[in-house]
Amino acid sequence: MSRVRVVKSVRQKHEASADLLQLLNEFRRMMNVCIAVGIEENVSSLKTLSLKSYHRLSCGILGYYRLCAISTATGILRNYRKTKKKNPRTRFPYARKLMLTTCYGFKIQNGLLRLPVRPRQYSYVRLNNHTLQVVSGLSVHSVTLTPDSLTMSYSKETVEIEPEGYVGIDRNLDNITIASTDGTVKTFDMSKATVINADYRYVKSRFKRNDSRTRTQIFSKYGEKQQNRVQPLLYGVSKRIVEEAKTGRCGIIMENLTGMRRLYRKGNSQSRNYRARMNSWSYGELQRQIEYKAGWEGVRVIYVSARNTSKRCSICGYKTLESTQRRLWCPQCGTIVDRDENAARNLAAGGLRFSPSGPPGEAMVEEREPENATLILKVDGGKLGPTDPTKT
Numbered sequence: 001m002s003r004v005r006v007v008k009s010v011r012q013k014h015e016a017s018a019d020l021l022q023l024l025n026e027f028r029r030m031m032n033v034c035i036a037v038g039i040e041e042n043v044s045s046l047k048t049l050s051l052k053s054y055h056r057l058s059c060g061i062l063g064y065y066r067l068c069a070i071s072t073a074t075g076i077l078r079n080y081r082k083t084k085k086k087n088p089r090t091r092f093p094y095a096r097k098l099m100l101t102t103c104y105g106f107k108i109q110n111g112l113l114r115l116p117v118r119p120r121q122y123s124y125v126r127l128n129n130h131t132l133q134v135v136s137g138l139s140v141h142s143v144t145l146t147p148d149s150l151t152m153s154y155s156k157e158t159v160e161i162e163p164e165g166y167v168g169i170d171r172n173l174d175n176i177t178i179a180s181t182d183g184t185v186k187t188f189d190m191s192k193a194t195v196i197n198a199d200y201r202y203v204k205s206r207f208k209r210n211d212s213r214t215r216t217q218i219f220s221k222y223g224e225k226q227q228n229r230v231q232p233l234l235y236g237v238s239k240r241i242v243e244e245a246k247t248g249r250c251g252i253i254m255e256n257l258t259g260m261r262r263l264y265r266k267g268n269s270q271s272r273n274y275r276a277r278m279n280s281w282s283y284g285e286l287q288r289q290i291e292y293k294a295g296w297e298g299v300r301v302i303y304v305s306a307r308n309t310s311k312r313c314s315i316c317g318y319k320t321l322e323s324t325q326r327r328l329w330c331p332q333c334g335t336i337v338d339r340d341e342n343a344a345r346n347l348a349a350g351g352l353r354f355s356p357s358g359p360p361g362e363a364m365v366e367e368r369e370p371e372n373a374t375l376i377l378k379v380d381g382g383k384l385g386p387t388d389p390t391k392t
């Protein structure tokens with residue numbers, strides 16, 4: 001049994017007081033000083049940046065806010081170095097948003113968050129019932145404030161459940177299908193997310209003004225709205241999947257996303273529209289939510305490559321043929337099975353045969369090894385035809 005500390009966060013709205021706004025402003029200024037020092041002196045380690053920049057930060061402000069500013073700036077500098085390697089023309093980083101993250105000094109009491117703004121002078125934020133309920137009895141270890149929102153990260157210690165079975169998750173255009181090694185199959189309708197995304201794609205495609213700045217602005221606004229509408233859907237589905245796995249004492253098996261994306265990429269003889277729809281609602285986001293919720297509940301998550309999950313028979317492993325109504329027919333054992341269900345079952349079994357006795361444990365390890373690109377490209381071997389790398 002391994003005990004791990006898992007982290008989650010809760011967010012609420014608020015309106016920053018004048019005191020708090022002043023602190024946020026000061027914090028942003030400090031961050032930008034640290035970033036400038038980091039670039040000038042070419043440092044990106046937390047320790048060196050602290051040594052080089054601490055004395056240059058205004059001493060009127062509490063010491064731990066100075067440390068937090070340095071630590072946030074370190075993160076920004078690291079990101080900048082990484083992107084600069086890929087694109088040498090990356091602009092210098094600069095903190096624009098008013099945002100403060102701290103792990104020190106705050107206190108929750110009488111339904112309020114108390115935050116020091118200066119030595120022995122505090123700013124208060126009223127916490128709503130939901131937030132209070134969520135964090136009650138747990139340790140809150142950091143607080144992030146912006147002028148209108150408050151996020152608290154809290155944690156608990158948990159024990160990972162040793163899985164007695166597995167749940168495979170298969171992602172499709174309009175649904176998420178899950179299959180458990182105990183035989184249960186469930187489908188979650190995602191057509192709403194597909195429709196929502198299709199609407200925005202249409203809006204984007206009709207956009208005619210040839211002004212790249214306006215375009216970026218408008219698109220990012222649409223992107224935000226779109227996310228706000230899809231997010232609750234993903235939230236609900238991920239919650240139910242994790243509950244399902246937890247009740248059945250199962251681990252969760254998902255497809256490796258890099259493989260998925262590659263599959264729905266140009267040159268796989270799928271129409272542009274089909275690819276756009278397949279990539280439209282964020283499966284990555286769903287995976288992230290599942291992983292995060294599963295971690296909290298002590299449910300194990302395993303990623304496997306998408307190889308062989310869609311075409312192979314989940315009973316005997318033979319290559320199946322397309323049947324009517326999205327079903328597959330296996331010429332070897334005669335099974336007729338729903339396509340999505342078959343894929344989910346293959347995943348649950350770690351890409352191996354699906355039998356009532358469950359997946360063989362040792363096979364999982366083998367499947368978890370990273371695949372190279374050619375193998376992943378071959379997933380839909382039959383469809384690929386001329387683009388099959390071995391034939392060209």
Ligand SMILES: [Zn+2]
Pocket residue numbers: 313314315316317318330331332333334335
């Ligand atoms: Zn078969």
